[in-house]
Amino acid sequence: MGNALLQAPPPPAPAAYTDSTEPLSEKNFRKLIAYIYEYCGIKITPKKRTMIDGRLRRRMRVLNINNINDYCSFLFDGGTASAETEIVHFINAVTTNKTDFFREPVHFHYMQKHILPEFQGHGRRKIKAWSAASSTGAEAYTIAMMLDDFCSSVGGIDYSILGTDICTDVLGKAINGLYPDVMLDPIPEEFRRRYVLLPTDPSRREFRIAPRLRSKAAFTQLNLMDNGYAFDRDFDMIFLRNVLIYFDRPTQAGVLTKLCDHLRPGGFLFLGHSESITGIKLPLDTVANTIFRRR
16 A cells, blocks of 8 residues: 555634624723723713724724623733733724815815915915824815915915824825825815826726825824923914814813914914814914914
């Protein structure tokens, strides 16, 4: 009988991921929302419990943890480098990152008609803007389009843009400047021709911001709850739109006070159209709806 070639049996296929569907306990939900508030100032109400549950289950699948309460134990009691790293992914998962190009366009119209001509009249040679909750970068690049258009038309003025966000996932997308084509519609046609690169293959259904603008924008992580912000204190414009709605009043006051410290006298702060500074003592004067000027 001849010798047969012996072969090891193939390894068993990995077991398919299964979610135990055990509900998030009340104790763990309270721990989660307390941590979110302490870490980034966002108040999560009981109405958001289903949202939190769903977003965490996506993280569980990545980690192959099939019980949501086991995930909470790993997050808070793991005591390992992996658990510390997971905190970043956890915050990325639970924060909301809604953004569009030219969102709330009245702000950009006011900038074009009033603020930028004033800067020119005062002999400004550089304009510095900060998108303080930049998400994937649509707001920062919208500002860049407006500034580049103005500076190119008048000559002799440069600009730079800082974009910050707590979520590391969206910052990577902002740096890359690549967006799905469904986000193209709000961008005016003349700006599309100058600042948007379309793929040669239309089936890719995406576009990219031109290098000319990407070179003017820097993106970095920032937690608005930090005691201080390690950035310049002479910004001409700061945008913090549709973020304060997630904070309670004391947190709003603290964040706005720190931002004002980075806004030069005569500079402008833009908030979301549903936000207000009423009752908060700040060195700001209202110049238009949700547009404020630093004294």
